[in-house]
Amino acid sequence: TSLDPHSSYLSPKNFRDMQTQTRGEFGGLGIEVTMENGYVKVVSPIDDTPAFRAGLKSGDLITHLDTEPVQGLTLSEAVEKMRGKVGSDLQLTIRREGRKPFDVTVTRDIIKIRSVRSRMEGNDIAYVRITSFSEQTTAGMERAINRLKEEATGKLKGVVLDLRNNPGGLLDQSVKISDAFLNQGEIVSTRSRRADEGQRFNAKPGDITEGLPIVILVNGGSASASEIVAGALQDHRRAIILGTRTFGKGSVQTIIPLSGHGAIRLTTARYYTPSGRSIQARGIDPDIVVEQAKLEKIAQPERRREENLRGRLDNPGGGNDSSPGGAVEKKEDKGPEDYQLSRALDLLRGIALYGARATN
Missing domain, CATH: 2.30.42.10 (PDZ domain)
Structure with missing residues (x-):
């Protein structure tokens, strides 16, 4: 039988390159x-x-x-x-x-590879993008989250974790990233032909966001370790997955060094999410399907409002009238450039608003 597409011989040069790649x-x-x-x-x-x-x-x-x-x-x-x-x-x-x-x-x-990028969206949403899972990814993510929490000064409403076009990387890093947002439960398991060679990875207590809502962005370029994170947080209902179906690489590769002659990379097992789903060739289906769209500004005709009419009835409790009669204020609205991210931000702010009303 032939080997699967992810199994191959690595020449000494390719083996060295692969080791360098995982270091970033x-x-x-x-x-x-x-x-x-x-x-x-x-x-x-x-x-x-x-x-x-x-x-x-x-x-x-x-x-x-x-x-x-x-x-x-x-x-x-x-x-x-x-x-x-x-x-x-x-x-x-x-x-x-x-x-x-x-x-x-x-x-x-x-x-x-700068595997972690982060910023505040507005003054209330932490945006963290992970481009790959290399040796420094978990530490970089934790630094980013803690810095954004400080920057938000207690006003943080949620976190967007962007895994779009993230091809994967190190298994242990995907487990640690998942663990950072979970207090307990299974993260991922691996199964091979021999039952005694399977592994199971579980979360330890402690959630770096202290329970804040999370939206994970995924697309067809989200593979392997990205799918482990998305699958774990989806199964535990810890995050809402938004975007398009992921790549579907759910196999485990083992590197076997050869003395002085490179290495052999063999597929030895498959990943399974906590609910027992196999990622292989199926991927992770998002909870909310949102195709990426190119947004263009739509020209809006000038419209008159009640406040612009001469002789209108005033609203004594409505504040100061800063606009003279007949004048129409025009504001330049750049509009969002990333439609999927825009939907994620709207979703998190909606959850925060609903939660605030429910507790009042």
């Missing part, structure tokens, strides 16, 4: 890939990398590298061809759903 820095294009029907399939581009800037998308199929077909190559061989001297160009031929094949030229660079 490596050379190449900046994409996580797998094999599908003989082609290289993009799982997701990594933020702020040459592949991301070139416009590569999750689901793209790479059919040629510098006009040479990829069919017949192993995944490791294809990855090795995509790596090269920093500053050198590589032409990719892309097949994308709904389009004719097209070429993209990408310039190789050193890929430094």
Whole structure:
């Protein structure tokens, strides 16, 4: 029988590159890939990398590298061809759903992964984006959450955890990230052909957000470790999953070093969420399906309001009238650029508003 797409031989160079990648820095294009029907399939581009800037998308199929077909190559061989001297160009031929094949030229660079980015949305929502699960991810996430909690000065209403286009990474980091938001219960289990080789990971007491509502953003580029986090928090009803269905990589790879000869990467088990769902080839279905949309500003005609009419009835308790009769105030509204994030923010603020009313 043939090996699955994630099992392969790693040359000594590829083995060293893989070890460097999990530490958060490596050379190449900046994409996580797998094999599908003989082609290289993009799982997701990594933020702020040459592949991301070139416009590569999750689901793209790479059919040629510098006009040479990829069919017949192993995944490791294809990855090795995509790596090269920093500053050198590589032409990719892309097949994308709904389009004719097209070429993209990408310039190789050193890929430094800043796996955690964060900011306040308004003054009440913490936004934390995790781009991959490397060795420093959990520490970076905890620093970000604690800093944003301080910045919000007690006004924090919720957290958006953005796992879109996150291809995964280290299992232990996905377990620790999940554990940070859970007080108890199973996080993930693995099952292999031998029953005695399965593993089960459980949460320890302590929730870094102290029970604040969480929305997790996912899409087709959210894979592996991202799906573990989304699945665990969804099964425990600790977070609302919003976006589109995830990639569906639910298999465990074990790296077996070979003395002086690289390593073998073998698929040895599958991941299962706390409720027993297999992620493999199915992914995580969001609780709220929201496709990403490009929002464009719609021109609004000028409208007169009651306050603009001459001779109107005044409202003695309505405050000062700052607008002269007949004048229409116009404000520039930039509008949200990220529709899925906008929906997540609305949802969290709605939950906070409903909760406040319910306790009054």
